[in-house]
Amino acid sequence: MTSPQQPEPSTDSDRVFRSPAGMAGGAVLLGLIAWIVVDAVVRGEGRTPWLALAGALLAVPVVVAFTFRPAVFAGEDRIRIRNPFRTIVLPWGSVADVRASYSSEIFTQDGSKYQLWAIPVSLRKRKAAARRQAQAAYDDPHGTTSVHADVSDAKSRIAPADQTIADLRELAERRSSAAEAQGAPQIRWAYEVLAPAVAGAVLLAVLLATG
Known part of the structure; x- marks a missing residue:
């Protein structure tokens, strides 16, 4: 179920899971994009600087979305999953299972499935x-x-991902019946990522079409 409500912020007691390898890869990609854009602006001629800037406006949010943004915040009452383009808040009472096969996934009582991008399976x-x-x-x-x-x-x-999933499953089972851990799932689209990426794609398309 989709709700317009804002997800609750993490607290000091939340366990936070991220992918260090993904963040490192994102830093490398952002550095490469910055080098290309600076080179195009300084040395490029004609429309080249504008094309580079439009491409960066599209690429940077996408890179950030898939590398720096993914995180999982596991608290005593709920789990907050920050994926590339959505944030999902699930009270533990709504969680049916947490599994890791080729990817890490969480299932809700109503049959919905969400991937945990921040916990990649190696x-x-x-x-x-x-x-x-x-x-x-x-x-x-x-x-x-x-x-x-x-x-x-x-x-x-x-394996680290399997251990993390086992810990989350144990927490879900332990807190599933707690009064504070009840409620409906909340989902919010990451417009702060989608908006600049769409703007960059439109600008890039216009520049290419009018070239």
């Missing part, structure tokens, strides 16, 4: 975790390791 890390689990089973085939074994060592045998 098949390479998942395979590495599987190898560590197989090695641990080989080293201790009868499960005789002490119950006091280091928990952090056990978590190291799980």
Whole structure:
């Protein structure tokens, strides 16, 4: 269900999840765009500077949307999912499941599904975790390791995205019946990203059409 209400801001108690690799890639892309635009403005002739500026107006919001914007804020009462072009607020009572297959996804009681862009699944890390689990089973085939074994060592045998999803699933199950965690999903489009991107696309199309 779509609601015009503004999502609640994160609090100090929220757990925040982002993709460091995605943010690093975004910084590189923004640097490349800046270099191209400056070069076009300084050395370009005729319509070239305007085309570069229009292209940047289109590209920068899109790059920011897919690299810096994605984040997941998990609080005691709800989860706020900031995806490239939408922000979804789900009270834990409305969450049916949280899964990670080829991507991280959250399902609501009404059957809706939302992707968690800020928690990308790495098949390479998942395979590495599987190898560590197989090695641990080989080293201790009868499960005789002490119950006091280091928990952090056990978590190291799980891919980071899978561990995060497991933590979110546990939080959803624990808080699903809490009175404070009830309510309907709220969805808001990220017009602050969409508006400049659309403006850049229109300006670029006009410049190309009138060239």
